[in-house]
Amino acid sequence: MAESKKVDVAIVGAGPYGTQLAENILRKSLYEVIIFEEHSKIGEPDHCSGIISMQTFFKLRVPRSAVLNKVRTAVLFPPNLKDKITVKSKSGTVVISRPLLDLYLAERAKEAGARISLGERVLSIKARSKGYVEIFTNKSKYIAKIAILACGAGARLQHMLGFPTCKGINALQADIAGLDLDEKIYMFFSNKLYRGLFAWIISHGDCFRVGVVGNNPVQKIKLLLKHMNQQRYKILKWHGGLIITGGPSKIFAKGPLAVIGDAACQTKPTTGGGLAFLADTSQILAEEIVRYLEGKRLSLKYYHKLWLQKFQSSFRAMRAARHFLDSLTDDEINELFRAMKKESAESLLSTADMDRQERDLIQLAVKLGKHLLKKPKIASKAFYAAAKAFFPA
Numbered sequence: 067m068a069e070s071k072k073v074d075v076a077i078v079g080a081g082p083y084g085t086q087l088a089e090n091i092l093r094k095s096l097y098e099v100i101i102f103e104e105h106s107k108i109g110e111p112d113h114c115s116g117i118i119s120m121q122t123f124f125k126l127r128v129p130r131s132a133v134l135n136k137v138r139t140a141v142l143f144p145p146n147l148k149d150k151i152t153v154k155s156k157s158g159t160v161v162i163s164r165p166l167l168d169l170y171l172a173e174r175a176k177e178a179g180a181r182i183s184l185g186e187r188v189l190s191i192k193a194r195s196k197g198y199v200e201i202f203t204n205k206s207k208y209i210a211k212i213a214i215l216a217c218g219a220g221a222r223l224q225h226m227l228g229f230p231t232c233k234g235i236n237a238l239q240a241d242i243a244g245l246d247l248d249e250k251i252y253m254f255f256s257n258k259l260y261r262g263l264f265a266w267i268i269s270h271g272d273c274f275r276v277g278v279v280g281n282n283p284v285q286k287i288k289l290l291l292k293h294m295n296q297q298r299y300k301i302l303k304w305h306g307g308l309i310i311t312g313g314p315s316k317i318f319a320k321g322p323l324a325v326i327g328d329a330a331c332q333t334k335p336t337t338g339g340g341l342a343f344l345a346d347t348s349q350i351l352a353e354e355i356v357r358y359l360e361g362k363r364l365s366l367k368y369y370h371k372l373w374l375q376k377f378q379s380s381f382r383a384m385r386a387a388r389h390f391l392d393s394l395t396d397d398e399i400n401e402l403f404r405a406m407k408k409e410s411a412e413s414l415l416s417t418a419d420m421d422r423q424e425r426d427l428i429q430l431a432v433k434l435g436k437h438l439l440k441k442p443k444i445a446s447k448a449f450y451a452a453a454k455a456f457f458p459a
Contacts, residue, residue: 070200070206070207070208070209071206071207071208071209072208072209072210073098073099073100073208073209073210073211074097074098074099074210074211074212074359075088075091075097075098075099075100075210075211075212075213075214075355075359076099076100076102076199076201076208076210076212076213076214077099077100077101077102077213077214077216078101078102078188078191078213078214078215078216078217078223079101079102079103079215079216079217079218079327079329080101080102080103080108080168080172080182080184081168081216081217081218081327081328082126082167082168082171082327082341082344083216083326083327083328083329083340083344083347083348084101084103084214084216084217084326084327085101085168085171085172085174085175085180085182086126086171086174086175086344086345086348087214087216087326087348087351087352088101088175088178088180089171089174089175089178089180090348090349090351090352090353091352091355091356092175092178092179092180093178093352094352094353094356095356095359096179097356097359098181099179099180099181100180100181100182100183100208100210101175101180101181101182101183102183102186102187102188102201102203103182103183103184103185103186104185104186104187104188105184105185106184106185107184108165108168108169108172108182108184109164109165109166109167109168109169110165111305111307112164112165112305113237113239113305113306113307114164114341115161115239115266115268115275115277115339116134116161116162116163116164116268116270116275117137117159117160117161117251117268117339118159118160118162118339118341118342118420119157119159119160119342119419119420119421120157120158120159120160121157121342121419121420121421122341122342122344122345122420122421123160123162125344125345126167126171126341126344126345128160128162128167128170129166129170131166132162132163132166132167132170133160133161133162133163134161134162134163134269134270134271135160135161135249135269135270135271136158136159136160136161137158137159137160137161137249137250137251137268137269138154138155138158138159139152139153139154139155139248139250139251140152140153140155140159140250140251140252140253141153141250141251141252141253142253142255142403143252143253143254143255144255144256144396144399144400144402144403145255145256145257145258145259145396145397145399145400146396146400147254147293149400149403149404149407150403151403151406151407151411151412151415152412153412153415153416154412154416155416155417155418156416156417159251159420161268161269161270161271163271183203183205186203186204186205186206187203187204188201188202188203188217188223189202189203189204190202190226191213191223191226191227191323193213193227193320193321193322193323197211197322198210198211198322199211199212199213199322199323201213210322211322211358211359212322212323212324212355212358212359212366213322213323213324214323214324214325214326214351214355215227215229215323215324215325215326215329216325216326216327216329217329218327218328218329219232219234219307219308219310219328219329219331223329224325224329227320227323228317228320229315229317229320229323229325229329229330230315230316230317230331232308232310232312232315232328232329232331233310233311233312233331234308234309234310234311234312234338235262235263235279235280235308235309235311236279236280236283236306236307236308236309237263237277237278237279237283237306237307237308237309237338238277238278238279238283238284238287238304238305238306239275239276239277239304239305239306239307240275240276240277240287240301240302240303240304240305241270241273241274241275241301241302241303241305242273242274242275242276242291242299242300242301242302243272243273243274243299243300243302244298244299244300245267245273245274245291245294245296245299246296247267247269247274247294247296248269249269250269251266251267251268251269252266252267252268252294253265253266254266254290255391255399255403256396256399257391257392257394257395257396257399258396259278259280259286259289260278260279260280260286261279261280261392262279262280262311262392263279263309263311263337263338264279265277265278265279265286265290267290267294273302275305276290276291278290279309309333309338310328310331310333310338310340311333311334311335311336311338311388312331312335313331313335313381313384313385314330314331314332314373314377314381315330315331317370318330318366318369318370318373319365319366319367319369319370320365321365321366322358322365322366323366324351324366324369326347326348326351327340327344327347328340332347332373332377334384334423335381335384335385335387335388336384336387336388336423342420342421343377343421346376346377347373350369350372350373350376351366351369354366354368354369354372379424380422380423380424382424382455382456383423383424383427383428383455384423384424384427385454385455386427386451386452386454386455386456387423387427387451389450389451389454389455390447390448390451390452393447393450393451394444394447398441398443398444398447401441401444402434402444405434405437405438406430406434408437409433409434409437411430411433411434414426414429414430414433415430431448
């Protein structure tokens with residue numbers, strides 16, 4: 067093999083977390099940064115629903131060209147499909163093209179000085195005792211001072227380096243033309259069909275993106291469309307992937323190694339979305355990387371501590387909500403929706419913060435408290451879920 071190439075920071079994965087991290091490092095320093103991307107094109111594969119809040123839209127400086135739709139109304143369906151809740155958001159949500167966002171963030175990283183190597187797959191990474199990292203790819207060998215995994219939820223490299231692997235649920239999405247539906251976000255809750263998350267239909271540019279989780283996904287998508295009285299449509303493309311809902315990893319960094327984004331399970335347990343934390347998380351890690359390279363840190367371990375200080379309360383609340391929802395029968399979910407309608411939960415949800423959900427989840431729990439207490443089985447599940455999230459074993 068040819069002589070090893072030397073670099074300061076090696077990042078595995080040219081998705082949003084990898085490229086945003088590279089840009090943030092280079093805006094603060096003159097260190098050499100390389101990003102390895104195993105695919106030949108940025109933005110592949112596209113398995114994101116594309117929904118982000120207006121707050122995240124402005125934080126990431128998403129270009130208008132990447133915006134597919136702006137949606138103000140979401141309709142939430144319980145298993146019986148009758149006691150639905152309609153939420154009209156005052157700020158609205160944005161549906162974006164993830165490939166276009168990824169390309170935009172990659173261009174910003176390159177403008178800042180990062181080198182992106184397409185079609186280069188990292189085969190193995192070895193941390194050496196002398197404070198450097200060996201990286202072997204399908205093209206070459208590299209010596210880096212720091213290596214960061216921003217390669218998504220795939221467990222191969224994380225497992226190889228001793229990082230926890232993420233808990234998630236398999237999902238399948240279809241881009242479908244010809245649906246006779248309004249431009250809204252439709253969410254369907256049923257633990258019989260979609261345990262672990264929910265199903266969704268999202269206006270996605272000139273088509274709709276329909277997604278489900280769990281086994282027999284093709285049949286579930288067809289059944290969902292039948293329930294929505296959709297008879298004539300055309301499936302344009304399929305997208306598969308893993309949605310992470312188990313909460314963040316217990317380890318983010320080991321010496322000169324770190325994980326970020328999906329590789330660190332930094333996604334919302336309630337929805338599986340991760341772009342909401344991109345700007346702040348990449349900023350925290352970039353600052354710690356620069357401190358490490360300047361000799362002000364012995365490792366990257368403070369990255370985890372700083373991240374928890376900012377996000378732990380949000381994730382505990384969202385994890386409690388996920389545990390609670392996953393524990394319910396479909397009849398109990400129907401009862402929960404009826405309670406939400408009685409308490410006019412639509413007004414609370416219309417002003418809810420999509421990104422930092424702890425305040426709204428607590429307010430919703432308080433609002434529904436008197437109804438839950440009349441249903442001892444549901445109430446006990448709520449208390450158990452909260453205990454499991456806030457006081458893990």
